[in-house]
Amino acid sequence: MSSTESPDAATVFYEQLENLEDEFEEVELELLRQQAKLTKDLYAKRAKVIAQIPSFWPLVFEQAPPDIDEYVQPTDSAVLLSSLVDLSVERFELPDGDPRSIAIKFEFSENEYFENKVLEKKFWWRRNKDGWAGLVSEPVKINWKPGKDLTSGLLDLVYQVWEDDKAGKGDDTEAKKKLKEQMESTGLDGVSFFAWFGFRGLSISEEENKAAVKEEQEKRQARKEGKPVDEDMDEEDDDDEDDDEYEMEIFPTADDLAVCIAEDLWPGAIKYFLTAQELDGQSDISFESDEEMDEDEAAAQPSKKRKA
Amino acid sequence: MSSTESPDAATVFYEQLENLEDEFEEVELELLRQQAKLTKDLYAKRAKVIAQIPSFWPLVFEQAPPDIDEYVQPTDSAVLLSSLVDLSVERFELPDGDPRSIAIKFEFSENEYFENKVLEKKFWWRRNKDGWAGLVSEPVKINWKPGKDLTSGLLDLVYQVWEDDKAGKGDDTEAKKKLKEQMESTGLDGVSFFAWFGFRGLSISEEENKAAVKEEQEKRQARKEGKPVDEDMDEEDDDDEDDDEYEMEIFPTADDLAVCIAEDLWPGAIKYFLTAQELDGQSDISFESDEEMDEDEAAAQPSKKRKA
Numbered sequence: 055m056s057s058t059e060s061p062d063a064a065t066v067f068y069e070q071l072e073n074l075e076d077e078f079e080e081v082e083l084e085l086l087r088q089q090a091k092l093t094k095d096l097y098a099k100r101a102k103v104i105a106q107i108p109s110f111w112p113l114v115f116e117q118a119p120p121d122i123d124e125y126v127q128p129t130d131s132a133v134l135l136s137s138l139v140d141l142s143v144e145r146f147e148l149p150d151g152d153p154r155s156i157a158i159k160f161e162f163s164e165n166e167y168f169e170n171k172v173l174e175k176k177f178w179w180r181r182n183k184d185g186w187a188g189l190v191s192e193p194v195k196i197n198w199k200p201g202k203d204l205t206s207g208l209l210d211l212v213y214q215v216w217e218d219d220k221a222g223k224g225d226d227t228e229a230k231k232k233l234k235e236q237m238e239s240t241g242l243d244g245v246s247f248f249a250w251f252g253f254r255g256l257s258i259s260e261e262e263n264k265a266a267v268k269e270e271q272e273k274r275q276a277r278k279e280g281k282p283v284d285e286d287m288d289e290e291d292d293d294d295e296d297d298d299e300y301e302m303e304i305f306p307t308a309d310d311l312a313v314c315i316a317e318d319l320w321p322g323a324i325k326y327f328l329t330a331q332e333l334d335g336q337s338d339i340s341f342e343s344d345e346e347m348d349e350d351e352a353a354a355q356p357s358k359k360r361k362a
Numbered sequence: 363m364s365s366t367e368s369p370d371a372a373t374v375f376y377e378q379l380e381n382l383e384d385e386f387e388e389v390e391l392e393l394l395r396q397q398a399k400l401t402k403d404l405y406a407k408r409a410k411v412i413a414q415i416p417s418f419w420p421l422v423f424e425q426a427p428p429d430i431d432e433y434v435q436p437t438d439s440a441v442l443l444s445s446l447v448d449l450s451v452e453r454f455e456l457p458d459g460d461p462r463s464i465a466i467k468f469e470f471s472e473n474e475y476f477e478n479k480v481l482e483k484k485f486w487w488r489r490n491k492d493g494w495a496g497l498v499s500e501p502v503k504i505n506w507k508p509g510k511d512l513t514s515g516l517l518d519l520v521y522q523v524w525e526d527d528k529a530g531k532g533d534d535t536e537a538k539k540k541l542k543e544q545m546e547s548t549g550l551d552g553v554s555f556f557a558w559f560g561f562r563g564l565s566i567s568e569e570e571n572k573a574a575v576k577e578e579q580e581k582r583q584a585r586k587e588g589k590p591v592d593e594d595m596d597e598e599d600d601d602d603e604d605d606d607e608y609e610m611e612i613f614p615t616a617d618d619l620a621v622c623i624a625e626d627l628w629p630g631a632i633k634y635f636l637t638a639q640e641l642d643g644q645s646d647i648s649f650e651s652d653e654e655m656d657e658d659e660a661a662a663q664p665s666k667k668r669k670a
Contacts, residue, residue: 063414067411070411071635071636075632078401081397085397085400096385096386100382103378103379106371107375321386328379
């Protein structure tokens with residue numbers, strides 16, 4: 055706060071702002087719950103229509119906004135185009151849990167890259183004892199066909215590290231060393247979209263989350279009642295552990311990407327699909343010939359004709 | 363649709379998708395109404411707290427997301443920093459009208475650039491007979507102090523053109539010629555944020571909007587009942603007029619920016635303000651000295667100390 059204000063005034067403002075943020079967050083959660091309720095049947099209906107349209111999801115991905123598209127490498131794009139048959143997003147902790155937790159499920163047809171027919175990644179909204187709150191996840195294993203690992207081994211290593219961690223094997227495992235080496239030597243530029251399945255985020259146990267949520271609620275209640283709150287005290291010393299965690303992350307922005315899929319690509323899928331159709335010059339239900347396509351569009355998308 | 367499908371199947375899918383989009387749009391509008399209802403008192407409460415915090419809105423703008431920040435030139439930034447005292451966003455057609463219509467009001471203290479204490483820009487959600495729907499607006503006049511026009515005359519010309527258009531003066535007015543010339547000679551790169559107040563968008567009268575909304579509702583009803591719909595017929599020939607309209611636009615993406623202010627900056631203001639405070643190293647209510655500030659933050663923001 056401005057130094058012309060006394061610290062007391064600053065404290066009061068700060069706490070009032072925090073109170074407001076708490077109240078806005080409650081409204082946001084309520085709106086997410088309402089949204090889920092109001093759209094549930096519609097998404098089910100949509101899924102039935104989509105299931106009858108060939109290449110619906112690949113075309114949606116082709117028109118994905120930059121925040122998603124930037125992560126889809128040409129090979130990823132080829133995989134999605136040839137074999138993505140369904141996508142679904144679920145706020146799986148509803149009705150009782152946090153509406154910010156999301157599960158994103160990809161379904162694939164037979165393809166030359168991996169054996170999996172379904173790849174589902176779950177993100178849990180969690181809070182830790184240091185006051186951090188956000189999405190955390192677990193690595194998803196992809197059964198690559200021989201020589202076809204799009205992540206060049208990164209995803210397998212992340213999965214192995216996770217298993218080692220669960221088994222309490224400490225910080226000096228073979229997999230951790232290899233993963234660090236490979237990340238340092240090759241970097242993460244141009245990493246495959248499929249590395250996204252490796253994201254973990256902070257490690258927060260169910261118990262820690264419960265305790266942290268309870269503590270936060272008590273803090274908020276105290277702040278609301280104008281009682282002194284032990285603010286930020288433990289939020290400052292969360293460096294060491296977290297930094298280590300993020301060093302092993304092969305797709306550090308996976309949580310943002312998940313939100314973007316859930317809040318943009320998923321609800322906007324029909325819009326993106328229709329855009330793709332228009333760019334293909336086949337949007338008209340009367341199937342006009344290409345001559346009648348807008349010239350600018352034709353120039354911008356000369357080779358985007360979709361195979362039948 | 364894929365050419366392996368018969369046109370009839372494609373038509374059916376297309377209409378089903380359009381029906382779904384109609385239904386999703388209804389839900390979206392309902393959620394916007396709910397949001398407005400649930401947040402109304404909170405925003406009023408927030409305004410009271412904010413009014414007591416010096417430089418709240420300038421600091422929010424300093425931390426604005428890239429979609430907004432890219433339009434704020436250094437001089438604009440200086441104006442906002444020195445004299446923006448309040449910002450408010452209202453969905454002014456509620457409760458009965460369209461919740462997508464937004465009014466954005468800036469309040470300023472005395473400054474060396476313009477006389478206005480309030481600059482309010484309204485965006486109406488409107489539909490035209492060609493099937494287009496979106497935000498339209500009217501130019502807002504800024505009373506620049508001598509030699510201080512941040513738009514180098516563009517905004518005044520846009521305002522004059524608008525008055526000429528209202529008076530039915532045709533396409534050959536002095537102001538139109540000048541505006542075209544100036545836009546062609548200087549381009550719009552690096553144009554001031556304040557040019558945003560000049561945006562008009564498509565010209566859609568109240569009557570045209572009403573007729574178009576009614577027609578659209580009838581179309582949707584027919585589609586829902588599976589009756590043949592005269593789709594897209596008139597959506598193809600809207601080129602000439604609209605293109606002319608956009609040629610005279612000095613801030614063509616003003617509608618997107620308005621939405622970004624309304625849906626990101628405005629609801630996220632406390633978050634952005636607290637980020638600014640943190641970057642200033644003064645976030646702690648105990649006013650710790652700078653030594654205790656996180657080193658990365660200090661390195662990233664060496665000169666961002668805010669004046670008292």
